[in-house]
Amino acid sequence: MVADEQSHQERGFIKGELLYTIFHNDQENFSIAKIKILETNEDYNEKDIVMKGYFSDLQETAAYYFYGNFERHAKFGLQYKVSSYQTFIPDTKDGLIAYLSSDMFHGIGKKTAEKIVTALGDNAISRILNDSKVLANVPGLKKDKADQLAEKLAENQGFEHIAVYLSAYGIGLKMAQKIYKKYKDEAIHVLNEDPYQYVFDIEGFGFQTADHIARENGLSLTHPNRIGAGCIYVLQKNVQDGHVYLPIETCLRQVIDLLVNPDDTLTSEMVTNRLEELNQKKTVIMSGGNVYLPSLYYAEDGFAANLMRLISKPVEHDIPLAELMKIIGHIEEEEVLSYGKEQFEAIQQALSSKLMIVTGGPGTGKTTVIKGILNAYAEIHSISSDPKDYDSETNYPFILTAPTGRAAKRLTESTGLPAVTIHRLLGWDGQNGFEKNEHEQLAGKYLIVDEFSMVDIWLANSLFKAIPDDMQVLLVGDEDQLPSVGPGQVLADLISSGQVPYVSLHEVYRQKEGSKIIELAHLIKQDACDRNVLQNARDFSFISCSEKRLIDIVTAVFERAKAKGIDLKNIQVLAPMYRSQTGITEINRHLQSLINPSSTEKREVRTKETVFRIGDKVLQLINQPEDAIYNGDIGRVVAIFEEDENVDHTEQLVVDFDGREVVYERKDYVNIMHAYCISIHKSQGSEFPIVIMPVVSAYHRMLKKNLLYTAITRSKKSLIICGDKRAFLRGIKTLDSNQRFTSLKEQLRERLQNFDSAHVQEVEEEEITPYDFM
Ligand SMILES: Nc1ncnc2c1ncn2[C@@H]1O[C@H](COP(=O)(O)OP(=O)(O)OP(=O)(O)O)[C@@H](O)[C@H]1O
Numbered sequence: 001m002v003a004d005e006q007s008h009q010e011r012g013f014i015k016g017e018l019l020y021t022i023f024h025n026d027q028e029n030f031s032i033a034k035i036k037i038l039e040t041n042e043d044y045n046e047k048d049i050v051m052k053g054y055f056s057d058l059q060e061t062a063a064y065y066f067y068g069n070f071e072r073h074a075k076f077g078l079q080y081k082v083s084s085y086q087t088f089i090p091d092t093k094d095g096l097i098a099y100l101s102s103d104m105f106h107g108i109g110k111k112t113a114e115k116i117v118t119a120l121g122d123n124a125i126s127r128i129l130n131d132s133k134v135l136a137n138v139p140g141l142k143k144d145k146a147d148q149l150a151e152k153l154a155e156n157q158g159f160e161h162i163a164v165y166l167s168a169y170g171i172g173l174k175m176a177q178k179i180y181k182k183y184k185d186e187a188i189h190v191l192n193e194d195p196y197q198y199v200f201d202i203e204g205f206g207f208q209t210a211d212h213i214a215r216e217n218g219l220s221l222t223h224p225n226r227i228g229a230g231c232i233y234v235l236q237k238n239v240q241d242g243h244v245y246l247p248i249e250t251c252l253r254q255v256i257d258l259l260v261n262p263d264d265t266l267t268s269e270m271v272t273n274r275l276e277e278l279n280q281k282k283t284v285i286m287s288g289g290n291v292y293l294p295s296l297y298y299a300e301d302g303f304a305a306n307l308m309r310l311i312s313k314p315v316e317h318d319i320p321l322a323e324l325m326k327i328i329g330h331i332e333e334e335e336v337l338s339y340g341k342e343q344f345e346a347i348q349q350a351l352s353s354k355l356m357i358v359t360g361g362p363g364t365g366k367t368t369v370i371k372g373i374l375n376a377y378a379e380i381h382s383i384s385s386d387p388k389d390y391d392s393e394t395n396y397p398f399i400l401t402a403p404t405g406r407a408a409k410r411l412t413e414s415t416g417l418p419a420v421t422i423h424r425l426l427g428w429d430g431q432n433g434f435e436k437n438e439h440e441q442l443a444g445k446y447l448i449v450d451e452f453s454m455v456d457i458w459l460a461n462s463l464f465k466a467i468p469d470d471m472q473v474l475l476v477g478d479e480d481q482l483p484s485v486g487p488g489q490v491l492a493d494l495i496s497s498g499q500v501p502y503v504s505l506h507e508v509y510r511q512k513e514g515s516k517i518i519e520l521a522h523l524i525k526q527d528a529c530d531r532n533v534l535q536n537a538r539d540f541s542f543i544s545c546s547e548k549r550l551i552d553i554v555t556a557v558f559e560r561a562k563a564k565g566i567d568l569k570n571i572q573v574l575a576p577m578y579r580s581q582t583g584i585t586e587i588n589r590h591l592q593s594l595i596n597p598s599s600t601e602k603r604e605v606r607t608k609e610t611v612f613r614i615g616d617k618v619l620q621l622i623n624q625p626e627d628a629i630y631n632g633d634i635g636r637v638v639a640i641f642e643e644d645e646n647v648d649h650t651e652q653l654v655v656d657f658d659g660r661e662v663v664y665e666r667k668d669y670v671n672i673m674h675a676y677c678i679s680i681h682k683s684q685g686s687e688f689p690i691v692i693m694p695v696v697s698a699y700h701r702m703l704k705k706n707l708l709y710t711a712i713t714r715s716k717k718s719l720i721i722c723g724d725k726r727a728f729l730r731g732i733k734t735l736d737s738n739q740r741f742t743s744l745k746e747q748l749r750e751r752l753q754n755f756d757s758a759h760v761q762e763v764e765e766e767e768i769t770p771y772d773f774m
Pocket residue numbers: 337338339340343360361362363364365366367368369414509510
């Protein structure tokens with residue numbers, strides 16, 4: 001059923017006129033307005049009402065039907081939340097004629113209006129809006145007038161008509177705004193022709209919704225558009241699991257599973273044919289038996305090409321080994337330490353290679369090696385490594401960067417040198433591009449990227465594009481940690497390709513200070529952990545408890561810490577999953593009421609799932625480079641403003657991220673959550689003085705070696721594991737079997753082989769002289 005057939009009598013409605021607009025946001029078309037009530041079937045007897053919803057500017061001269069429901073606002077009282085609306089158009093023949101011949105439509109007199117209504121009937125308006133070509137059926141109506149009328153109608157009614165139409169399919173006003181923004185008056189046409197197009201073009205529009213609409217419109221189960229959308233949807237879904245491509249067979253299987261096919265009318269041949277068509281249009285890329293979304297194919301290809309470009313260039317100032325050893329010796333004297341064998345090798349290789357990877361667990365000296373490399377580079381090139389000796393004109397030659405704000409901050413703290421996020425380094429333009437790229441590359445001589453395991457293939461590609469030929473690069477990471485949240489496993493692929501110089505640091509230096517946390521991390525790396533290792537120590541305890549008691553134990557640890565005068569800000573709970581009786585959501589609920597209970601003195605805002613209160617610890621869930629905050633950053637709610645307390649007239653929540661205040665409006669609350677307990681995935685790149693890690697068998701699906709290792713290595717001073725020892729010991733021996741589909745390794749090998757053979761040929765050609773023929 002389409003909306004037009006659903007009369008307002010069947011739903012709650014208020015017919016009314018605009019009295020005045022209280023608030024209107026142009027970008028989202030969100031409005032709050034006072035409306036004079038002309039008629040309603042709702043149980044409401046007042047003369048006017050405040051309405052809110054996603055509607056365009058309402059005209060003062062028109063009347064509207066609003067559909068929605070009442071909501072009580074804590075401060076402003078009863079309001080009508082509009083889910084759809086439409087201009088009141090008289091539904092009698094005379095009313096319609098009067099409307100069409102009104103001042104709103106120039107050039108349409110009473111006679112023409114009569115002809116239109118006679119030719120098109122009482123639903124003339126919606127017929128014209130659906131397809132303006134119907135005006136050709138009106139005798140004597142000239143094309144230019146018909147076009148003008150259709151255009152004006154669309155202008156007056158375009159959005160609301162589309163919104164009403166979409167609402168019949170359960171599509172809300174907010175999504176309708178997105179759709180209207182993209183297609184304008186073509187929205188219904190696109191929907192009727194190919195609802196699957198919405199899946200490609202509109203962020204957040206699900207395949208199932210499109211499928212439902214298509215089925216109602218009678219599109220067959222084997223329609224090529226359906227199969228095409230199924231292919232794209234499957235590929236997009238797999239990107240969320242970190243895959244860069246899908247092998248064709250896997251893709252076919254998943255598409256056929258998705259496109260429910262009761263009569264076996266949909267064959268894998270049909271899907272293959274459709275994939276090939278999409279490949280020809282470059283909507284997907286098929287290569288080497290794999291299917292890629294174009295953005296991933298080109299990211300991997302671009303990254304491999306830029307990496308090759310870089311390593312094929314010589315190091316600017318290649319010095320003999322003996323001299324290098326002398327210089328490293330000087331640095332050892334200055335730093336008053338003696339580099340271990342692996343550390344020495346890492347420094348020496350990093351100085352003589354264009355690109356180099358250093359990995360190692362906690363306390364193996366990664367920072368020590370970074371400092372050694374920078375100091376030695378400075379000595380080789382007779383330059384200063386002190387940023388104070390440079391100004392904005394004479395660029396500091398060393399660039400230190402990391403994928404998240406917290407990781408960059410830690411890099412600054414550990415090296416004493418300025419470090420920024422990769423987004424900041426490349427100059428995120430706030431939309432979808434970077435200022436630094438292949439046309440305008442970075443300025444500097446030596447680039448160090450820390451926490452490289454967190455960098456996905458998209459970001460790696462953007463970064464490498466911007467690296468000039470004469471720059472040297474060091475990638476630092478820990479290959480045993482979780483892979484990037486985004487697609488790819490760039491660090492692991494670079495290491496296993498064997499094409500990039502690589503030193504893995506094993507010797508632990510900090511262990512000498514007696515840290516059980518570090519010992520545990522390294523034993524996990526070496527698969528050498530047993531029950532005895534879990535004995536309590538100065539910086540480590542394992543509190544055995546059942547799942548039922550888990551939350552009580554976690555809260556008891558907080559209470560004890562509070563009694564001891566420990567700043568609770570220093571304690572971070574890390575858990576693997578959100579939904580379970582002992583999941584992150586539940587732990588947060590308990591910890592919020594313990595650490596930041598409700599009080600009349602603290603303002604709070606309520607969403608469907610949660611309550612944010614002043615003083616709450618919150619976690620940022622997406623990258624927001626325009627505000628210099630990133631997925632995984634932790635802040636504190638410092639203020640809450642009501643709508644009439646700020647110039648924007650919106651409810652606002654202010655979060656302080658280490659001195660940087662970011663304002664959230666209600667629509668942005670989905671981008672934050674409580675952070676008393678956060679997921680281990682989100683904790684990547686951060687460290688905390690005290691970590692509490694619950695481990696119970698209810699998490700068993702998630703308990704994998706790299707996940708537990710990542711959690712353990714987040715703690716700096718103290719680690720408290722609560723739960724089940726058996727579940728923990730099993731988890732640290734379980735390898736993550738979800739291998740990501742990536743082709744970077746093969747790409748690099750192939751490119752290097754081509755490069756080598758071209759190089760050999762060049763050398764051979766060079767060496768042929770006239771003497772060879774004598
Ligand atoms: N060759 C060495 N001789 C003596 N001490 C060393 C040596 N290498 C590193 N250290 C010391 O070991 C500790 C850990 O080193 P460093 O901070 O460089 O390791 P890291 O790998 O960066 O650690 P993390 O990943 O935990 O931050 C430091 O106190 C450092 O001074």
